[in-house]
Amino acid sequence: MKALRVSEVNSYIKKILTSDMLLSNIEVEGELSNFKRHYSGHLYFSLKDEKARIKCVMFRSYADKVDMELVDGQKVIAKGYISVYEQGGDYQLYVMEIKEKGLGDLYIAFEELKRKLEREGLFDPQYKKEIPPMPKKIGIVTSATGAAIRDIISVIRRRFPACNILIYPSLVQGPNAARDIIEGLKLLDSREDIDLIITGRGGGSIEELSAFNDEDLARTIFSLNKPVISAVGHETDFTIADFVADLRAPTPSAAAEMAVPNMESLIQLLDSRFNHLLLNYENKVQMEMRGLNLLKRGLKYNNPVYKLRNNRQQVDLLYKELKSKMERKLDLYKKYSGDLENKLKLLNPTLALEKGNAIILNEAGGLIKSVKDLAQGDSIEILMQDGRIRALVKDVLKGEEEDGY
Amino acid sequence: MDISKLSYEEAIEELEEIISFLEQDDYSLKEAMDKFKRGVELYKHCHQLLCKAEGEIKILLGDEEKDFEELDLLREVDGEY
Missing domain, CATH: 1.20.5 (Single alpha-helices involved in coiled-coils or other helix-helix interfaces)
Known part of the structure; x- marks a missing residue:
């Protein structure tokens, strides 16, 4: 028998499936899971029950007509047909209509636990511990191989390289994950050197995140002495651990951003x-x-030197003033004495005699200035420039007695 | 107090106290010099705390008996992170 090519096999299977009456028009009941809205507008998800799951796709033209919010955990009834995606060899349910059947059991359990713990006060802000502003050592409980730990380490390294990191590698999904995480948290909490604990994982379906919705884990986080940042999934994923942690980070990278300051x-x-x-x-x-x-x-x-100089200057000034005053005084005296000399000169009798005048003295030597001082017979002395004359007064003629006067 | 024992927050707080102390006028030059010197030391200390060599990254590995051993990721796992 001739071997068939893969594409021939897939094509054949597709033909069989699509020709089946039941499969070409079918309603399937199940819980929504792994719901993803592709940017093209197509919806990809799984439907599942306790035992099995089936892949589903809902193209945009149908997806646009859905008027309810689709979230993981929802119980729905999807109507469509089964066909094969030939390139991948997957058979899927091609959904044309979807309607709500009621919330999924996991989702209901989640809501119940949340309400219960909330009533007990486990989410109460008053119990939230402060996140240290600059932790020296951060303990991390998560998968050692996931993207979460890589994101956390790279963000811490970038923002605050001095920070030490201690990783407790744990399971983050599956039946033993919660117990493993609890053990890691307790171990890190008991260590002196740890200032802050981060626990979390990348995003996933409600089943994949279920370890973080575990009641024992929630109670453990609440009981720890050290502050805990939860970092589970994507922005839209909320877990019980998020509510009970001291700080909830929307993603593992964000947890790292919140844990360390920017250097x-x-x-x-x-x-x-x-x-x-x-x-x-x-x-x-x-x-x-x-x-x-x-x-x-x-x-x-x-400064005394300065003062001395100052004083000397003053002395000089005074001296100058004194000198000029003295000189002025001297000048004045000189001028005065000159005047006196001139006056004396004018008064000098010798000078008068030189001009031919004579001076008459009486017997006693007194100066005769008027004829009234003389009488007939008085002896007088007449001084001339070149000698003396003794004479007797012959007659005294007063002015008016002379002719003409 | 010995500066090297101060936490970053404590050092920053003291540095800020010194700054506001130097903002008023009522102190001697000697005080100013002493405070300034201490301020410089505090600054150096803080700077060192921020910029000191990269921290270590270790992973806890336990055996069956839960005896844990710390493995240095940077040395053991060359360049994985």
Whole structure:
């Protein structure tokens, strides 16, 4: 028998399946799981019950007509046909209509546990521990091989490389995952060197995340002494662990962002503080310097040498003033004495005699200035420039007795 | 107190105290110098805390008896992370 090609086999299977009356128009009841809305608008998900699952696709033209919110855990009835995706060899349910059947059991259990723990106060903000601003060592409980741990490490390394990391590798899904995570949390919590614990995993269906919806895990997180950040799944995935943790991060990367500060911005802040310190100190020093300069000027002003020089100057000034005053006085005296000399000159009798005048003295030597001083017979002396004459007054004629006067 | 024993937060707090101390006027130059010196030391300490060598990454591996051993990821698993 001739071997068939893969595409021939798939094509043959497709033909058989699509020609089946039942499979070409079928309603399937199950719980929505792994629900994904592709950017093209097509919906991909699984339907499942306790024993099995079937892959489903709902193309955009049908998906657009769905008027309810589809979430994992929902019980739905999907109507469509079974066919084969030939390239992959998968058979799937091609859904044309979907309607709600009621919430899934897992979802109901989740809601019940959440309500119960909430009533007990496990989510109460007053019990939330503070996240240390700069942890020295962070303990992480998650899968050692998942994307979550890689994301957390790379973000911590980028933001705050000095931080130490201790990983407790644990299962994050399956029946033993919750117990494993609990053990890791307790171990890290008991260590002195750990400041903060992160636990979580990447996104998944409600079944895949179920370890983080475990009641014992929730109670363990609540009982820990150290602060815990939960980082389960994507932004839209909420687990019980998220509610009970001290801080819920939407993704593992976000948990790392919340756990450590950004070194770069801290350094910037630190440097600006240092500049502030420097500025304040410089101001103080400059202020002291100004005070010192003032004192220096005062000292200089009071320098005895300077004062002496100042005094000498003053003496010089005084001397100059004295000198000029004296000189002025002298000049005045000189001028005065000159005047006197001239006056004396004018008064000098010798000078008069030189001009031919004569001076008449009485017997006693007194100066005769008027005829009234003389009488007939008086003896007189007449002084001329070149000698004396003794004479007797022959007659005294008063002015008016002379002819003409 | 010995600066090397201060946490980052404590050091920052003291640095800020010194800064506001230097902002007022009523102190001597000697005080200012002492405070400034301490401020510089605090700054260095903080800077060192931020920039010190990269932290270690270790993974806890346990055997059947739950005896755990710390393995240095950076050394043991070359360049995986």
